[in-house]
Amino acid sequence: xxxxxxxxxxxxxxxxxxxxxxxxxxxxxxxxxxxxxxxxxxxxxxxxxxxxxxxxxxxxxxxxxxxxxxxxxxxxxxxxxxxxxxxxxxxxxxxxxxxxxxxxxxxxxxxxxxxxxxxxxxxxxxxxxxxxxxxxxxxxxxxxxxxxxxxxxxxxxxxxxxxxxxxxxxxxxxxxxxxxxxxxxxxxxxxxxxxxxxxxxxxxxxxxxxxxxxxxxxxxxxxxxxxxxxxxxxxxxxxxxxxxxxxxxxxxxxxxxxxxxxxxxxxxxxxxxxxxxxxxxxxxxxxxxxxxxxxxxxxxxxxxxxxxxxxxxxxxxxxxxxxxxxxxxxxxxxxxxxxxxxxxxxxxxxxxxxxxxxxxxxxxxxxxxxxxxxxxxxxxxxxxxxxxxxxxxxxxxxxxxxxxxxxxxxxxxxxxxxxxxxxxxxxxxxxxxxxxxxxxxxxxxxxxxxxxxxxxxxxxxxxxxxxxxxxxxxxxxxxxxxxx
Numbered sequence: 001x002x003x004x005x006x007x008x009x010x011x012x013x014x015x016x017x018x019x020x021x022x023x024x025x026x027x028x029x030x031x032x033x034x035x036x037x038x039x040x041x042x043x044x045x046x047x048x049x050x051x052x053x054x055x056x057x058x059x060x061x062x063x064x065x066x067x068x069x070x071x072x073x074x075x076x077x078x079x080x081x082x083x084x085x086x087x088x089x090x091x092x093x094x095x096x097x098x099x100x101x102x103x104x105x106x107x108x109x110x111x112x113x114x115x116x117x118x119x120x121x122x123x124x125x126x127x128x129x130x131x132x133x134x135x136x137x138x139x140x141x142x143x144x145x146x147x148x149x150x151x152x153x154x155x156x157x158x159x160x161x162x163x164x165x166x167x168x169x170x171x172x173x174x175x176x177x178x179x180x181x182x183x184x185x186x187x188x189x190x191x192x193x194x195x196x197x198x199x200x201x202x203x204x205x206x207x208x209x210x211x212x213x214x215x216x217x218x219x220x221x222x223x224x225x226x227x228x229x230x231x232x233x234x235x236x237x238x239x240x241x242x243x244x245x246x247x248x249x250x251x252x253x254x255x256x257x258x259x260x261x262x263x264x265x266x267x268x269x270x271x272x273x274x275x276x277x278x279x280x281x282x283x284x285x286x287x288x289x290x291x292x293x294x295x296x297x298x299x300x301x302x303x304x305x306x307x308x309x310x311x312x313x314x315x316x317x318x319x320x321x322x323x324x325x326x327x328x329x330x331x332x333x334x335x336x337x338x339x340x341x342x343x344x345x346x347x348x349x350x351x352x353x354x355x356x357x358x359x360x361x362x363x364x365x366x367x368x369x370x371x372x373x374x375x376x377x378x379x380x381x382x383x384x385x386x387x388x389x390x391x392x393x394x395x396x397x398x399x400x401x402x403x404x405x406x407x408x409x410x411x412x413x414x415x416x417x418x419x420x421x422x423x424x425x426x427x428x429x430x431x432x433x434x435x436x437x438x439x440x441x442x443x444x445x446x447x448x449x450x451x452x453x454x455x456x457x458x459x460x461x462x463x464x465x466x467x468x469x470x471x472x473x474x475x476x477x478x479x480x481x482x483x484x
Contacts, residue, residue: 001026002161003479006070006218009164013059013069020052020059020069024113027071030162031116034482037138039156041076042084043116051113058111066225068111073163075154076117077124078104078209079198087200088120088132088150091320091327091346101198102233103167103209103226110225115163118153122348123317124171124202126150127420128410129178131350136407139181140480141447145404148178154212155182161483165222168212171202172305173399173424175210176436180399180449183438185466185476186212187219190457191431192237194223195230203312204235206305206428215476216437216466220244223459242460248467253287255465258392262298263423269402271442276398279439279450282472283396291392295384300377301426302418307361307374308429313351314358320346353414382430389455394465398423399436399449423451433459437466438475 001023004012012018028045048071055069079085079097081104086092100108108114121131129137129152139147140160147156151168155178158166168175170188179186187210194209201207211222221244228241257280264273280290322328322342329341347355361370388395400420410417427434432453439450450469454462470476 002030002164003484005215006067006165006213006221009070010067014064016059020055020113021049023069024048024052024071024115027115027163034160034162036143037140037156037160038135039118039137039153039160039162040073040116041086041088041119041134041153044083047083048113048115055111055113065110066221067107069113070164071113071115072107072222073115073118073154073157073166074104075120075151075166075168077120077169077200078167079200080104080114080117083114083117085117085200086133087124088122088134089346089348089351090133091342093133093327095326099198102195102230103199106226112225118157118166120153121150122351123200123313124150124169124174124207125313125350125354127173127177127417129153130407130411131348133348138407139404140483141183142404144406145446146181146407148181148404150174151186151212152178155179155184155186158182158212158214159184159480159483161479165211165213165218167209167226169199169207169209170428171206171309172428173421175212176399176424176434176449176451177421179212179436181404181447183447183478183480184212185215185219185435185437186210187216187223187435187463188427188433189223189227189459190433192235193227193433193457193459195233195236197230197232201316203309204316205312206309208428215470216435216463217245217248217470219435220248220463237457239457244460244463247460247464250464252465252468255283255288255394256392257283257288257290258293258388258395259290260293260295260298260388260395260397262295263397267401267419267422268398269442272398272400272402272448275440275442275448276450279469280396282469286468286472293388293391293395295388295426297377297381297384298426301381301429302422304374304377304381305425305429306357306418307370308378310354310358311361311371312358314355314362317351317355322346378429381426385430385432394462395453397451399451403442403444403446403448427453432456433462435462435466437470438478440475
């Protein structure tokens, strides 16, 4: 059962070969059997099974939608009514949301079952899922390595086959990077494609929710449900939403694939490059053409991002003060002392570091030198992509410069950790759609991800290109030991 694609699971439910209660209990049992991965923060069997019973009632009455009765895991950044929503932080460790995020609401309306809330880097700040207040998540392929972050819990759950699919968020690569490390598919939609309402904010101009699945076909099914305009989100784009699953089998003969020189230079692991080049060769067999392109400002995307994202975080996280909700220090003298102690106790080291960086960058005398310059550079990065797409249809390259690294290997070196997202950050700065799909394994047997980047709101085409490779290879079907 756990090796079936979403479309097959949904068909089994509709044809009553399995009930949603049976299916949900099956996955709840698998979650319990894989607790050592630490992939979930909250699992509420009673809550999930109640939703499953309601889904079975709907199916019995013929009221069936795309994912009715299918259990979906959710990154613990999406507010979920009546369920703990922690964002991986102590400061929200007691917060039970009074409302549903739009992503959750749309899946609920579709009849999907909430399997649980997955572990994540605190406030989505991290590339390894080690900054969580609830401890590090382990990569199902090698328990001594990280699953990537910040959506590491969702990626580990899908890779270990303890969830059919999951939601994630991507601010600088936080869907694509863990998907690459865990050998699965992770899609970051165009900015504005998926509502951010009820998605706890890190950097509002960069954050975007999206699906984490085993295949591009599964991602398209999930995206069909969660995408679309939302009047409650001022950054949601009001335009027709395509059927992302309808054009998956479109021909890619003559597809022009751009290969940025900056994605294949210094810092890229040799075995990762070998695997990615081999995957690109498969595209050539399918009729695509490889074209060398240039993204001259790519090397500056990391410093640009680590001015803009912390600046927005310092503003967004000011709301966590212990007054209205969340953790509050128990021993304090006055209001200011309560603020200081609450935030010092509630936020972890990486979150405090980014708040301080952002506050500094926005302070008087430094705004023009840092924040304004970073915004100008962001425009140049976006222009690089616009010029590149005049020569090619999609851009491809490695998702990450290396495969999954050991837990603790980069914890004391923030710069080394930040550089792990060097190929993904520019996509968020430009607001483009991007996907990471399995491309094979390195010399040590660790998964390697291939990143595919498309033009603005060309999300359906990106999924089509990814799907075509997955129909010609079986990399996305392979599972880690213990999850077959």
